[in-house]
Amino acid sequence: xxxxxxxxxxxxxAGLGRAVAECREDVIAAARSxxxxxxxxGDRSEPRVEPTSEPWPPxxxxxxx
Amino acid sequence: xxxxxMTVDEISAGYRTGGLSPSSLVSSLSARIAALEPxxxxxxTFDASAVLADAEAxxxxxxxxxxxxxxxxxxxxxxxxxxxxxxPTSCASAVTANHVADADAEIIRRLRxxxxxxxxxxxxxxxxxGGPSFDLPLPPAANPWNTAHHPGGSSSGSGAGVAAGLFPxxxxxxxxxxxxxxxxxxxxxxxxxxxxLVSRAGVFPLAQSLDCVxxxxxxxxxxxLLLNALVGRDDADPASIACPWDDCTRDIGQGGLxxxxxxxxxxxxxxxxxxxxxxEAPVETVAALDAAADLLREAGxxxxxxxxxxxxxxxxxNRVLMSAEGFSIHASMLRTRPEAYGSLARRALMAxxxxxxxxxxxxxxxxxxxxxxxxxxxxxxxxxxxxxxMEPASxxxxxxxxRRTYTRQARTPFSVTGHPALAMMAxxxxxxxxxxxxxxxxxxxxxxLLRVAAAYEALQGYPIRPPxxxxx
Numbered sequence: 001x002x003x004x005x006x007x008x009x010x011x012x013x014a015g016l017g018r019a020v021a022e023c024r025e026d027v028i029a030a031a032r033s034x035x036x037x038x039x040x041x042g043d044r045s046e047p048r049v050e051p052t053s054e055p056w057p058p059x060x061x062x063x064x065x
Numbered sequence: 066x067x068x069x070x071m072t073v074d075e076i077s078a079g080y081r082t083g084g085l086s087p088s089s090l091v092s093s094l095s096a097r098i099a100a101l102e103p104x105x106x107x108x109x110t111f112d113a114s115a116v117l118a119d120a121e122a123x124x125x126x127x128x129x130x131x132x133x134x135x136x137x138x139x140x141x142x143x144x145x146x147x148x149x150x151x152x153p154t155s156c157a158s159a160v161t162a163n164h165v166a167d168a169d170a171e172i173i174r175r176l177r178x179x180x181x182x183x184x185x186x187x188x189x190x191x192x193x194x195g196g197p198s199f200d201l202p203l204p205p206a207a208n209p210w211n212t213a214h215h216p217g218g219s220s221s222g223s224g225a226g227v228a229a230g231l232f233p234x235x236x237x238x239x240x241x242x243x244x245x246x247x248x249x250x251x252x253x254x255x256x257x258x259x260x261x262l263v264s265r266a267g268v269f270p271l272a273q274s275l276d277c278v279x280x281x282x283x284x285x286x287x288x289x290l291l292l293n294a295l296v297g298r299d300d301a302d303p304a305s306i307a308c309p310w311d312d313c314t315r316d317i318g319q320g321g322l323x324x325x326x327x328x329x330x331x332x333x334x335x336x337x338x339x340x341x342x343x344x345e346a347p348v349e350t351v352a353a354l355d356a357a358a359d360l361l362r363e364a365g366x367x368x369x370x371x372x373x374x375x376x377x378x379x380x381x382x383n384r385v386l387m388s389a390e391g392f393s394i395h396a397s398m399l400r401t402r403p404e405a406y407g408s409l410a411r412r413a414l415m416a417x418x419x420x421x422x423x424x425x426x427x428x429x430x431x432x433x434x435x436x437x438x439x440x441x442x443x444x445x446x447x448x449x450x451x452x453x454x455m456e457p458a459s460x461x462x463x464x465x466x467x468r469r470t471y472t473r474q475a476r477t478p479f480s481v482t483g484h485p486a487l488a489m490m491a492x493x494x495x496x497x498x499x500x501x502x503x504x505x506x507x508x509x510x511x512x513x514l515l516r517v518a519a520a521y522e523a524l525q526g527y528p529i530r531p532p533x534x535x536x537x
Binding site for chain 1: 377380381382388396401403404411416417418419424428
């Protein structure tokens with residue numbers, strides 16, 4: 001779990017310095033939510049490389065009509 | 066007949082026979098809004114003179130013999146994240162309070178072409194996420210079954226207004242269940258169509274790979290008639306797809322010969338583990354779902370239990386996708402005017418700043434697996450039956466309880482996989498608040514979805530009117 005100082009540094013790097021100044025508690029709460037969300041994705045130690053694991057929606061080129 | 070409870074078919078019949086006119090309907094509903102809005106807060110923008118002028122225009126068309134179809138002269142309220150030309154699209158936020166749309170969203174254009182009367186803008190959680198909030202320009206909407214309770218969200222005003230009889234139809238948007246939640250909390254019908262079937266051009270996005278526009282109505286058929294008017298390919302929406310059917314209400318009552326329900330032989334997969342294992346719903350919710358399964362079985366359907374991936378897998382994918390995509394939309398405003406947001410939306414939208422590209426791709430891969438699993442489920446059944454909300458609506462003055470129950474639902478799976486899903490009433494709780502269930506179908510099988518939901522509706526004798534405003 002990131003420390004509050006690490007969260008603030010990440011927020012400032014993302015351009016959220018004003019949010020840090022104006023509503024620091026909300027910035028930290030958002031980061032804690034993100035940690036929970038990331039954990040919910042589970043173990044990603046086994047890479048999936050088969051074609052069907054292409055992230056959805058796949059990139060598609062336009063077909064001229 | 067009371068205009069507050071008329072179906073679309075009843076309104077149309079009233080127009081045809083001369084027992085009702087668009088202007089008399091609109092005047093009656095406008096009076097209802099004036100009487101109930103002080104406690105309901107369902108509307109953000111409502112211009113009684115403008116809707117009356119539109120109604121009179123419909124009347125003139127009808128007098129000239131023009132018939133634009135079943136929605137001609139029917140009021141449709143619009144969630145206030147959808148553009149209506151010349152009207153503010155506030156998104157219930159101080160951030161965009163002064164934005165006036167310079168063009169109609171594609172779906173508004175389609176509704177006008179179908180003869181509908183655009184009937185004001187409805188309350189929403191700020192930018193369709195994070196509510197109910199008390200630090201916004203307007204208070205949150207209330208539930209007409211008990212105004213101390215939340216009406217669900219984020220399409221709160223659309224749900225509350227339809228249930229309270231302020232208008233027969235309303236538009237909402239659904240990114241993780243935001244059409245179906247207010248439908249569930251308010252005891253009405255909420256239909257999220259197949260992803261891509263309805264254009265989002267002119268709709269303020271929350272997360273584009275999840276966002277769907279859907280309809281709220283008092284009856285299943287009304288929800289279908291509204292969807293009929295909305296569908297169609299639109300080049301302005303990159304996710305838009307052509308609709309394979311002409312009328313999604315066409316199968317309602319089909320097979321329903323005398324003494325038949327119309328669902329004989331259909332295979333219904335009952336996803337019971339969502340509300341008994343993954344999340345443990347209260348006894349009355351479990352009983353309502355079991356009773357629905359029994360009722361459908363008695364009506365001739367083949368009901369069997371079916372397993373999907375655990376609910377938390379769907380939530381995991383949805384939360385990362387919604388947060389990352391939502392932040393990408395709001396990043397510049399969160400950098401320059403973070404104080405203009407309400408606290409709940411600010412927290413929800415900023416979460417995406419703390420997710421990585423790896424997280425986002427992982428969520429998309431998980432989503433693929435979940436889509437595969439859902440498709441396999443539909444190999445074994447025609448329709449899914451499952452819970453919507455685990456509990457009835459929480460009290461508005463108990464934010465911790467609202468937050469706790471907000472994610473205790475089974476709507477998000479179909480936002481993640483894109484399949485069509487419909488939420489509706491499944492009885493009343495001991496406290497007199499609506500219980501709810503969902504039906505879901507294969508992609509593009511809205512006609513079958515509505516057929517089954519309408520059969521259940523008929524068997525249950527729905528809709529039931531809430532207490533608020535019955536005396537008006």
